[in-house]
Amino acid sequence: GQQVMQIPQYQHVQEGEDFTTYCNSSTTLSNIQWYKQRPGGHPVFLIQLVKSGEVKKQKRLTFQFGEAKKNSSLHITATQTTDVGTYFCAASNAGGTSYGKLTFGQGTILTVHP
Amino acid sequence: DGGITQSPKYLFRKEGQNVTLSCEQNLNHDAMYWYRQDPGQGLRLIYYSQIVNDFQKGDIAEGYSVSREKKESFPLTVTSAQKNPTAFYLCASSIASGRINEQFFGPGTRLTVL
Numbered sequence: 001g002q003q004v005m006q007i008p009q010y011q012h013v014q015e016g017e018d019f020t021t022y023c024n025s026s027t028t029l030s031n032i033q034w035y036k037q038r039p040g041g042h043p044v045f046l047i048q049l050v051k052s053g054e055v056k057k058q059k060r061l062t063f064q065f066g067e068a069k070k071n072s073s074l075h076i077t078a079t080q081t082t083d084v085g086t087y088f089c090a091a092s093n094a095g096g097t098s099y100g101k102l103t104f105g106q107g108t109i110l111t112v113h114p
Numbered sequence: 115d116g117g118i119t120q121s122p123k124y125l126f127r128k129e130g131q132n133v134t135l136s137c138e139q140n141l142n143h144d145a146m147y148w149y150r151q152d153p154g155q156g157l158r159l160i161y162y163s164q165i166v167n168d169f170q171k172g173d174i175a176e177g178y179s180v181s182r183e184k185k186e187s188f189p190l191t192v193t194s195a196q197k198n199p200t201a202f203y204l205c206a207s208s209i210a211s212g213r214i215n216e217q218f219f220g221p222g223t224r225l226t227v228l
Contacts, residue, residue: 045216104157
Protein backbone atom coordinates (compact mmCIF):
# COMPACT_ATOMS: atom_id res chain seq x y z
CA GLY A 1 0.00 0.00 0.00
CA GLN A 2 0.89 3.64 -0.09
CA GLN A 3 3.57 4.79 2.31
CA VAL A 4 4.27 8.27 3.54
CA MET A 5 7.62 8.77 5.24
CA GLN A 6 7.89 11.56 7.78
CA ILE A 7 11.09 12.90 9.32
CA PRO A 8 12.42 13.56 11.82
CA GLN A 9 10.75 11.29 14.36
CA TYR A 10 11.74 13.60 17.23
CA GLN A 11 12.77 17.23 17.42
CA HIS A 12 13.83 19.08 20.53
CA VAL A 13 14.16 22.85 20.25
CA GLN A 14 14.68 25.83 22.49
CA GLU A 15 11.78 28.22 22.59
CA GLY A 16 12.23 30.73 19.81
CA GLU A 17 14.01 28.35 17.45
CA ASP A 18 12.46 27.26 14.17
CA PHE A 19 11.15 23.75 13.46
CA THR A 20 10.50 21.84 10.25
CA THR A 21 9.02 18.40 9.58
CA TYR A 22 9.02 16.73 6.19
CA CYS A 23 6.82 14.17 4.45
CA ASN A 24 7.83 12.20 1.39
CA SER A 25 6.01 9.75 -0.85
CA SER A 26 7.25 7.63 -3.74
CA THR A 27 3.93 8.12 -5.52
CA THR A 28 2.11 11.24 -6.65
CA LEU A 29 -0.33 12.46 -4.06
CA SER A 30 -3.81 13.82 -4.64
CA ASN A 31 -3.58 16.04 -1.61
CA ILE A 32 -1.90 16.24 1.75
CA GLN A 33 -3.27 17.21 5.12
CA TRP A 34 -1.50 18.17 8.33
CA TYR A 35 -2.71 17.38 11.84
CA LYS A 36 -1.47 18.27 15.32
CA GLN A 37 -1.90 16.02 18.34
CA ARG A 38 -1.23 17.53 21.75
CA PRO A 39 0.15 15.18 24.43
CA GLY A 40 -2.70 13.01 25.69
CA GLY A 41 -5.04 14.37 23.03
CA HIS A 42 -6.37 13.49 19.64
CA PRO A 43 -5.30 14.71 16.19
CA VAL A 44 -6.72 18.05 15.11
CA PHE A 45 -6.79 19.15 11.48
CA LEU A 46 -4.52 22.05 10.60
CA ILE A 47 -4.63 22.43 6.84
CA GLN A 48 -5.00 20.74 3.45
CA LEU A 49 -2.83 21.31 0.39
CA VAL A 50 -4.07 20.31 -3.04
CA LYS A 51 -2.19 22.19 -5.73
CA SER A 52 1.33 21.57 -6.98
CA GLY A 53 3.76 24.02 -5.35
CA GLU A 54 1.10 25.33 -3.00
CA VAL A 55 2.19 27.35 0.02
CA LYS A 56 -0.15 28.25 2.86
CA LYS A 57 0.50 30.16 6.06
CA GLN A 58 -1.22 30.15 9.42
CA LYS A 59 0.42 32.73 11.68
CA ARG A 60 3.85 31.18 12.46
CA LEU A 61 3.14 27.96 10.52
CA THR A 62 4.04 27.60 6.83
CA PHE A 63 2.92 24.59 4.82
CA GLN A 64 4.33 23.62 1.43
CA PHE A 65 3.36 21.04 -1.18
CA GLY A 66 6.09 20.03 -3.61
CA GLU A 67 5.97 20.77 -7.30
CA ALA A 68 5.79 17.06 -8.10
CA LYS A 69 3.17 16.51 -5.37
CA LYS A 70 5.35 13.89 -3.74
CA ASN A 71 6.53 15.82 -0.70
CA SER A 72 5.39 18.39 1.81
CA SER A 73 6.74 20.31 4.74
CA LEU A 74 5.52 22.14 7.82
CA HIS A 75 7.69 24.93 9.17
CA ILE A 76 7.13 26.70 12.47
CA THR A 77 8.90 30.01 13.01
CA ALA A 78 9.98 30.99 16.51
CA THR A 79 8.50 28.04 18.37
CA GLN A 80 6.53 28.53 21.57
CA THR A 81 5.75 26.07 24.35
CA THR A 82 2.21 25.85 23.01
CA ASP A 83 3.60 24.24 19.84
CA VAL A 84 4.48 21.07 21.76
CA GLY A 85 2.89 17.94 20.31
CA THR A 86 3.05 15.46 17.47
CA TYR A 87 2.64 16.70 13.92
CA PHE A 88 1.31 14.29 11.32
CA CYS A 89 1.01 14.53 7.60
CA ALA A 90 -1.73 12.50 5.94
CA ALA A 91 -2.07 11.90 2.24
CA SER A 92 -4.33 10.35 -0.32
CA ASN A 93 -3.13 8.86 -3.61
CA ALA A 94 -3.74 10.49 -6.94
CA GLY A 95 -6.17 8.33 -8.87
CA GLY A 96 -6.67 6.02 -5.93
CA THR A 97 -9.77 3.87 -5.75
CA SER A 98 -9.98 3.97 -1.97
CA TYR A 99 -11.98 7.13 -1.79
CA GLY A 100 -11.53 9.11 1.40
CA LYS A 101 -8.73 6.92 2.67
CA LEU A 102 -5.79 8.75 4.18
CA THR A 103 -2.34 7.34 4.88
CA PHE A 104 -0.66 8.98 7.86
CA GLY A 105 3.03 9.59 8.29
CA GLN A 106 4.71 8.34 11.46
CA GLY A 107 4.58 11.80 12.99
CA THR A 108 7.20 14.16 14.38
CA ILE A 109 7.20 14.66 18.14
CA LEU A 110 8.14 18.25 18.95
CA THR A 111 9.31 19.30 22.38
CA VAL A 112 10.04 22.91 23.18
CA HIS A 113 12.29 23.88 26.07
CA PRO A 114 11.46 27.24 27.64
CA ASP B 115 -22.55 20.76 20.75
CA GLY B 116 -21.47 18.71 17.72
CA GLY B 117 -18.67 16.24 17.81
CA ILE B 118 -17.47 12.67 18.10
CA THR B 119 -17.65 10.70 21.28
CA GLN B 120 -15.78 7.56 22.16
CA SER B 121 -16.29 5.58 25.30
CA PRO B 122 -14.82 4.56 27.54
CA LYS B 123 -11.57 6.55 27.68
CA TYR B 124 -9.72 3.61 29.28
CA LEU B 125 -10.61 -0.04 28.86
CA PHE B 126 -9.07 -3.13 30.37
CA ARG B 127 -9.77 -6.64 29.17
CA LYS B 128 -8.40 -10.08 29.74
CA GLU B 129 -6.60 -11.84 26.95
CA GLY B 130 -8.96 -13.92 24.81
CA GLN B 131 -12.00 -11.70 25.31
CA ASN B 132 -13.69 -9.75 22.55
CA VAL B 133 -14.27 -6.08 23.29
CA THR B 134 -16.35 -3.47 21.48
CA LEU B 135 -15.34 0.19 21.34
CA SER B 136 -18.07 2.72 20.69
CA CYS B 137 -17.94 5.72 18.38
CA GLU B 138 -20.82 8.12 17.93
CA GLN B 139 -20.96 11.34 15.93
CA ASN B 140 -23.63 14.02 15.58
CA LEU B 141 -21.90 15.93 12.80
CA ASN B 142 -24.11 14.35 10.12
CA HIS B 143 -20.99 12.96 8.45
CA ASP B 144 -21.35 10.08 6.04
CA ALA B 145 -17.79 8.78 6.37
CA MET B 146 -16.32 7.24 9.52
CA TYR B 147 -12.93 5.71 10.26
CA TRP B 148 -11.12 3.65 12.86
CA TYR B 149 -7.41 4.07 13.47
CA ARG B 150 -4.96 2.41 15.76
CA GLN B 151 -2.08 4.42 17.21
CA ASP B 152 1.07 2.86 18.59
CA PRO B 153 4.15 4.78 19.72
CA GLY B 154 6.39 5.73 16.81
CA GLN B 155 4.03 4.32 14.16
CA GLY B 156 1.56 7.10 13.59
CA LEU B 157 -2.05 6.26 12.81
CA ARG B 158 -2.89 3.09 10.96
CA LEU B 159 -6.28 2.59 9.35
CA ILE B 160 -8.30 -0.40 10.54
CA TYR B 161 -11.66 0.04 8.81
CA TYR B 162 -13.59 2.82 7.17
CA SER B 163 -17.13 3.40 6.00
CA GLN B 164 -18.36 5.86 3.42
CA ILE B 165 -22.06 5.13 3.87
CA VAL B 166 -24.45 3.23 6.12
CA ASN B 167 -24.37 -0.55 5.74
CA ASP B 168 -21.08 -0.45 3.84
CA PHE B 169 -17.48 -0.54 5.05
CA GLN B 170 -14.02 -1.42 3.74
CA LYS B 171 -10.92 -2.92 5.29
CA GLY B 172 -8.05 -0.61 5.96
CA ASP B 173 -4.39 -1.54 6.23
CA ILE B 174 -4.60 -3.58 9.44
CA ALA B 175 -8.11 -5.08 9.54
CA GLU B 176 -7.12 -8.57 10.70
CA GLY B 177 -8.53 -9.34 14.14
CA TYR B 178 -11.06 -6.51 14.01
CA SER B 179 -14.68 -6.19 12.90
CA VAL B 180 -17.06 -3.27 12.46
CA SER B 181 -20.69 -2.53 11.68
CA ARG B 182 -22.40 0.55 10.29
CA GLU B 183 -26.12 0.14 10.92
CA LYS B 184 -26.68 3.82 11.64
CA LYS B 185 -25.11 6.93 10.20
CA GLU B 186 -24.17 8.16 13.67
CA SER B 187 -22.51 5.02 14.94
CA PHE B 188 -19.49 2.94 13.91
CA PRO B 189 -18.55 0.46 16.65
CA LEU B 190 -15.29 -1.47 16.47
CA THR B 191 -14.90 -4.97 17.91
CA VAL B 192 -11.43 -6.11 18.84
CA THR B 193 -11.57 -9.88 18.66
CA SER B 194 -9.45 -12.48 20.39
CA ALA B 195 -7.78 -13.07 17.01
CA GLN B 196 -6.01 -9.72 17.25
CA LYS B 197 -2.53 -10.69 18.40
CA ASN B 198 -1.48 -7.41 19.95
CA PRO B 199 -4.61 -5.43 20.82
CA THR B 200 -3.16 -3.09 23.43
CA ALA B 201 -3.15 0.33 21.77
CA PHE B 202 -4.81 3.72 21.53
CA TYR B 203 -7.87 3.58 19.24
CA LEU B 204 -9.13 6.67 17.47
CA CYS B 205 -12.40 7.11 15.63
CA ALA B 206 -12.85 9.86 13.05
CA SER B 207 -15.50 11.13 10.68
CA SER B 208 -15.65 13.37 7.64
CA ILE B 209 -17.97 14.68 5.01
CA ALA B 210 -18.10 12.29 2.05
CA SER B 211 -18.18 14.38 -1.09
CA GLY B 212 -16.35 14.68 -4.38
CA ARG B 213 -13.08 15.58 -2.70
CA ILE B 214 -10.96 14.53 0.22
CA ASN B 215 -12.08 16.28 3.38
CA GLU B 216 -10.63 16.90 6.80
CA GLN B 217 -11.24 14.26 9.40
CA PHE B 218 -12.60 15.04 12.85
CA PHE B 219 -11.31 12.79 15.60
CA GLY B 220 -12.85 11.58 18.81
CA PRO B 221 -10.93 11.63 22.11
CA GLY B 222 -9.84 8.01 21.71
CA THR B 223 -10.03 4.83 23.79
CA ARG B 224 -6.91 3.39 25.34
CA LEU B 225 -7.31 -0.40 25.41
CA THR B 226 -5.11 -2.53 27.60
CA VAL B 227 -5.30 -6.28 27.35
CA LEU B 228 -3.95 -8.06 30.40
